[in-house]
């Protein structure tokens with residue numbers, strides 16, 4: 001739908017944001033947001049998208065420049081001022097109180113908007129009905145899967161109708177059915193004249209949900225175009241500038257892999273966490289040179305399956321065999337020495353943030369038994385580091401700086417470098433490209449494909465369906481602690497996957 005009227009509902013002018021450590025996140029950004037328009041914001045990791053959103057939302061202050069809302073210059077002193085003025089933001093990481101029920105969360109938020117508990121809950125029920133959301137108002141938020149939590153967030157944000165809605169990567173951890181539901185809501189709000197700022201890394205969403213799209217690069221606006229006409233290639237090129245966009249790897253159909261025995265075998269595995277049976281009899285096999293994808297809506301037992309395989313969570317029943325050896329009761333370090341590597345979903349867990357790149361690499365080598373103390377051959381570690389940093393294109397100023405100073409993409413590449421250096425035989429990778437931009441995502445995909453062709457057995461657990469379908473030789477779908485289907489990627493239709501993953505919407 002075209003913008004109604006020519007005056008923007010919201011605008012930013014010459015925004016500059018320099019963080020205390022000197023990072024220039026925004027370098028003179030001016031943009032208009034029209035009522036009744038979905039304005040998509042794209043850009044590589046670190047381009048400044050979230051910084052822009054947080055300034056509009058009153059969470060942080062610009063170094064200079066202004067925000068103009070309903071024709072007036074505003075400077076919100078905190079999100080609540082923005083919220084009361086009609087601006088709402090939905091984060092990728094939800095801001096619900098986990099220990100509270102859904103109803104309590106909604107009542108709490110409503111009270112800050114001047115609604116009584118009854119009014120807030122009535123409004124929430126009305127919205128849930130309008131959008132066809134089944135929301136368990138009496139359930140504890142921490143017990144709910146991501147997709148349902150997001151619906152609660154949406155309802156919360158809409159309790160009192162907003163004029164501006166900001167969504168920062170709202171689709172990265174939810175199922176296709178949840179994405180459908182979200183898009184229905186967004187279209188409904190657009191009809192009502194709400195201005196929507198939609199931040200994403202998924203280029204395919206641009207044409208589906210967007211009216212206009214703005215591409216940012218390094219704190220500046222590169223271009224704003226009509227969303228329906230922009231092609232994925234064109235947008236990718238605008239995002240990365242002069243650099244070449246890496247190719248997506250092509251995974252040839254599994255060939256010889258089938259003839260060799262399993263590198264990792266899980267039989268009838270049961271895992272209980274906090275009294276709840278999260279994994280209910282899972283069996284699977286990953287062979288050398290094979291990627292087995294496991295997908296599902298977050299919270300259906302994938303985390304517990306992974307943690308049991310790497311030895312972080314105890315097993316309640318069943319068996320785990322690694323390279324022919326029963327490791328069901330073995331501690332984590334024994335599994336690592338045998339040739340297992342783990343790339344956790346949270347980047348913060350994969351590297352020791354306070355340590356530098358060299359120390360992190362040495363730690364990985366020590367863990368796998370490839371390096372012995374107490375006297376570490378730092379020269380050898382440095383040589384390995386240089387080799388992989390070059391191979392993977394990690395950008396870092398110094399091998400001696402703590403890794404927390406690296407961007408998300410570079411941290412992920414370094415984590416993969418550490419795994420390559422260790423030469424494991426089995427890799428368990430969780431959401432390896434979550435939150436990474438398109439160029440870095442493709443590099444990570446190529447690295448995984450390369451590891452596979454070197455004969456590594458890879459268990460790829462990811463909530464990104466495109467990723468799983470593209471990289472895996474076989475795809476398993478998890479729901480309620482069970483594997484409900486294992487097939488080759490092309491044997492699934494998207495509708496079928498959605499059904500298997502989510503159950504009813």
Ligand SMILES: Nc1ncnc2c1ncn2[C@@H]1O[C@H](COP(=O)(O)OP(=O)(O)OP(=O)(O)O)[C@@H](O)[C@H]1O
Nearest residue numbers: 019021023025043044045046047048049050051052
């Ligand atoms: N609190 C902070 N202190 C210092 N630097 C920061 C802070 N927050 C963000 N930055 C830096 O500012 C730049 C822009 O970050 P921002 O989070 O806005 O990017 P983004 O486009 O949202 O990236 P992504 O796609 O990874 O979410 C980055 O270089 C980032 O490292």
Ligand SMILES: [Mg+2]
Nearest residue numbers: 049050051168
């Ligand atoms: Mg961001």
